[in-house]
Amino acid sequence: MNRPMTKERDNPVGRSGQSNLPSRQGLYIHVPFCTSKCPYCDFNSVPVSGPTAHPFDSFEESRYIDCLMAELDSRLKSLGRTTFNPATLYFGGGTPSLLSAESVARFISHVNKVRGKGGGSSSSLSIEEITLEANPESVLQGPVSNDKAVSKDKLRGYLDAGVNRLSIGVQSFSDAELKLLGRPHSVEEAVTAYEAARAAGFENIGIDLIFGLPGRTVESWRESLKRAVELRPEHISLYGLTIEEGTPFYARYSGESVEGPSGSSSLGSSSLREAGGTPKDGTINDGGTITDETYVALYSVAIEVITGAGYDHYEVSNFALPGRRSLHNSSYWSGAEYLGLGAGAHSLVYSSELGKGVREWGTRSWNISGVSEYEVAVERTGVATEGSEELTGESAALEAAMLGLRRLxxxxxxxxxxxxxxxxxxxxxxxxxxxxxxxxxxxxxxxxxxxxxxxxxxxxxxxxxxxx
Structure with missing residues (x-):
């Protein structure tokens, strides 16, 4: 948003929180394409370069956007919805900033037509928050070391399309840690991308950080946190590193052979084991996972540094300057309805009869995860739903508790x-x-x-x- 939100907007579902049904709706768009597949990542994403690459050119980009629009129309029709008025729209991934500003504008315009608001960038402001996830390398025209210019036109294009919140995947302010994570950008490039977003006109920027990297120190984590708050983003999200089976990171720390994004096999033969806590020098053991004590120490340092800089710790993993909480994620945590579009996207929907005496716990559904399979399914039938699940009262209550407790x-x-x-x-x-x-x-x-x-x-x- 271009102005601070009031307290009511900061807590959009009010004190009723998880009562019968929050009226807000969210729209999530999954963009699975990435510059490369990070070795720790088990998200539904595909690299666009290298031996295992999924083709991603202007034709493929246009095809994917066409499928997203067609899926939206078909899903609303199948749900019997005559109106759909999402308060928030979130482009997640993957790396949504690989999309051109024109593609983003085309999709947002279609959403506004579905909402009955007509096309054009001005009408998109009626959606309170439109977030786009971005990685530093995808908003740069080349490495900073080569004196390549930042793609400011692309960033301004996102703004013109209606995007009013940018979430940048910085992950660390240590080049050594970025290398360990397999990230394709440097600290300098991350800072340059952030400053370019500010220069382009973004007044609501969030950054993501990862902690718990094996072989690193508590002090290196503290330094990353200090660099983060010095930039003064409106929002900071923290993610503890987990070693997921099937990823190159798992191979590195378990000795198992896993096909990496470049076609390579096992990255190491050390065993997957718990570290022995935080040694006196603050080093985190190079054993893959870390102990609960170490995790708590790292997390506590983060709370200390970030809240000490004036941020509200409003959710377990999220911090925001006053009035700058993520509206989209806040709706998730309140149990609000959301529709997910794209390869592997998930949805939670309620009966259109709610409010007329119908009691329902909600239906979860999920899409086909393969990009090509998703596109073929949508082009043939209009939808790509792989499965669905009716929530029970018990499962809905457990979910309400889990999400509610996260809102501190x-x-x-x-x-x-x-x-x-x-x-x-x-x-x-x-x-x-x-x-x-x-x-x-x-x-x-x-x-x-x-x-x-x-x-x-x-x-x-x-x-x-x-x-x-």
Whole structure:
């Protein structure tokens, strides 16, 4: 947004939180194309260069956008929706910034036509937040070391198309860590891309950081955090590194042979083991995974540095300057409906009869993950749904608790939870009292019955949620 949001907009679903059905809708667009496949990544993404590349030229880009538009039309028709008014639109990936500004504008224009608002960039402002994920290398015309200019026209084109929030995948402010992660950009290029986005006119920028890299130090993580807050982005997201089976990182730390993005096999033969905590010199063991103690130490340093710079720690993994919380993700955490389009995208939808006495827990669905298979399916039938699942009352309650606890200043809202599931959260979950007694949860809120994480519980949030 181009102005600070009010407190009401900062908490778009209000105190009802997880009551019967948040009225907001979100639209998620999955763009699976990447410059290269990072060795730790198990997301649904495909490289556009190298031996295993998926072709990505102007024809393929146009074809994919055509499929996204066709899928939107078909999904709304199959759901019996005469209107669809998403409050937020999110281009995720993959690397959405590989798309041209013209392609992004074409899709947003189509969304506005579906919404009945007509085409054109001005009408896209009626969608409160339009986020596009970007990687530094994809908004540069070449390496900074070669004195290549930043593609400011591309960034301005995104703004003109209606994108008002940019999320940049910086991941680290250490060149050594970026190399370890297999990222195709340098620290200098990340900073240049960030500054170019500012110069282009973006007033709402978020950056992503990864922590828990094997062989690195707590101090190197602290330095990355300091560099991040010095740039003063509106939003900072943190992700703890996990070693996922089937990735080159798993091969590196388990000794198994895994086909990498360049066609190479095993990257190493060291065993996958837990590190022995944080040594006196602050080095994180080179064993792949890290202990809970080390994870908590790294996470605690992040909270200290980022909140000390004036950011609100509003969600377990997310920090924002006042009024700059992610509206799209906040809707996710509130249990709001969202429609996912593109290869491998997921959706959560409710009956169109809701509000007319119909009680429903929601339906999850997911698309075919292969890009070519997705495109063929949409071109043949208009949809590419691979499977779906009707949520039960129990699974919906567990999900509401998990998502609610992640929202640190809201938690599981008792009145909304009881309206939907028939009991207060402290009574519904057998483990709640024990977690309160151990100082991991506390009861708060207007009626004193909401459940929220304590500061200790925040650092052990996965454990708390599992014990529920």
């Amino acid at each position: 200043d809201i938690g599981i809202v008792a009145i909304g939870f009881k309206e939907r599931f028939g009991a207060l959260p402290v009574d519904f979950f057998a483990g709640a009292i024990d977690l309160i007694e151990h100082g991991l949860l506390y009861k708060g809120g207007e009626g004193g019955e909401d459940l929220l994480l304590t500061p200790k519980g925040v650092t052990l949030s996965d454990t708390v949620i599992a014990r529920l």
